[in-house]
Amino acid sequence: MEIYERKIIMGNIEKLNKFEAICLILVIITNQIILNLPNSILVSTGSSSPLNTIYISLIAMIFTFIVCKLFKRFIDKDLLDISHFLGGKFLKTIIGILYIIFFTFITSILLRYFSETLKSIYFKDAPIIFILLVFLVPPVIINKFGLNVISKVILFFVPTLLISLLFLIYTTASSFDTSQIFPVLGYGVNETFFAGLSNIFAFGGLAYIYFLKPLLKSPNEFKKISIISIGISSLFLFLSVTSLLMVLPFIVSTDETLSIYLLTKTVELGRFLQRIDAIFIFFWIFATLCYTSVNIFYILNIFKKTANIQNPKAITYALSSIILSASLLPKDIAEVKFLEAIIYKYSTIILVFGISFFILLFANIKYKRKGRATNE
Template sequence: MGNIEKLNKFEAICLILVIIINQIILNLPNSILVSTGSSSPLNTIYISLIAIIFTFIVCKLFKKFTDKDLLDISHFLGGKILKTIIGILYIIFFTFITSILLRYFSETLKSIYFKDAPIIFILLVFLVPPVIINKFGLNIISKVILFFVPTLLISLLFLIYTTASSFDTSQIFPVLGYGVNETFFAGLSNIFAFGGLAYIYFLKPLLKSPNEFKKISIISIAVSSLFLFLSVTSLLMVLPFIVSTDETLSIYLLTKTVELGRFLQRIDAVFIFFWIFATLCYTSVNIFYILNILKKTTNIQNPQVMTYCLSAIILSAALLPKDIAEVKFLEAIIYKYSTIILVFGISFFILLFANIKHKKLCVRT
């Protein structure tokens, strides 16, 4: 029980899962539904398989670099310059996605419960706990996440279970939705749903036993796939995909259909209560990751002192979009393609080239 800042297997899995859960809570199922229509379950299975294979390849590529993350590998491949570039790109990426998610969720809460409250007030409320928890370090973040993730998963399963009575199986037909092209080729872009892979790139040095990296990565992506599939399918079968383009959280619409006897008819606030924890966990993890990358990129001794500055930057970035429409655009286009380019493109190629370089060096020696 020492105070070593390392994660065990379950903590690491929960850390990745909390990212995907947040994206499920936000408009991820909705984005998939909009782009693929009734073939969204098929598309989810398809992208999940690709994500699992991709994760498998990434783990293989990491195998030669024990205890190293993407930044170390970038340093190995292209020296300090590449490391700094990748570091900055990921800092911007994580800051961007954190601010977008916070703004989106805050806007949703504002529209449901705090119509008169200024958005900056709600955003500030969401930033205080992550700042506090980041002061305590990774050990505490992981423990808190470990406590909340099972609760969140159970709440999602409960939601799906309670809405099962409203399932309309005819909604999944036609199985190919808008067609083969939209499902399998254009629909491939939905792989951005597994943006959680970005966190896997920096996970290895944080693990107590780096040998379990592969197991952790595969399990977390597989569980995420399962929950993504369940969410997309239940949303499709309960609500027609035309409705799901509504401005609120798509999964929140599901909660409105939950009825538990005569006594509890509208328990959506309870789900929102749990999802607030998910957002707080997500923000905490992102702040930790940004600080960690900042530490590695700039060699600062104590990145914790930067927590306040970073929170201010996230807050400012979250306030940049004028309205929810702009947030939705940023989420649907910028976030989607930046994830694909950075996580599935640049990072993958860095790993690939680093492996080739490593092989060449081994042959020479």
């Protein structure tokens, strides 16, 4: 039987410690929270949004626990390695291509969405391509320095980002209208628990966990890192959804852009600090740069393993051109919202929670059968 021993498979790539890995996952999910993820949940479940968020968070935690169990036999391996074990080079190539497309797509959509928001708030006359380039050029440059620099920047910034979100929620707490959480079941049991299960896409950050293990200095901490990351993400998702519902209940029946930004408009800190939304926008710009840097790194890393090349950085400029072109494809913000609400949502459910999970499951079954055959 092929023995899956721990070894370095990522070339000279730097490794992440526990806190760097947790922050890397958190910067992905907090970006999605900032960029209207709570609004998607609010529109679909209404006043039962807090209950639905607790429900999908529990499902996500259980799912993460199972995924960690399925990874246990494959020390220092990621989804591509496990796909190769299960179905050979063909399956590995298919999964690699799917995830390259997936990460490129979500990067393009997020950049266009946030750029359109900035344009509507501050830069009404600026060409959208210039704003997009602001979010593409720095991540391309930082990727030249490797994962070590990316992780250090994220480790420094993520605590500030999380504290700013907690501060935002705390300062709006005085405006909470608790009557907005009634009826508790919102649009009904079906929308909350059955149709509402589709909101599990909020934890699409699990896609990054599938490729995390070989990047860790201590792969035996993979489970702890995954559980903590999803746990903290669940807390911030719940707080964001609940705050929006109780402070801005009209969001349930509207299609707002960057609903968290509307929350910042309600913050007043005395007489001289009544418009601090620009401070939050500054933090979110930095968060988007970190998010894009991580996605570019992941795409290059997956391409390296899929195509079996030594230096994926050579295609960095080509990749950034593809992301820029894809970001410019939607005609307007309405098309971007459709891609986010429908295409991203269901592609996440199918690829992250469906295909990838079954690859892990069947690989474990194959591993057990090989073990039995060897013993016989």
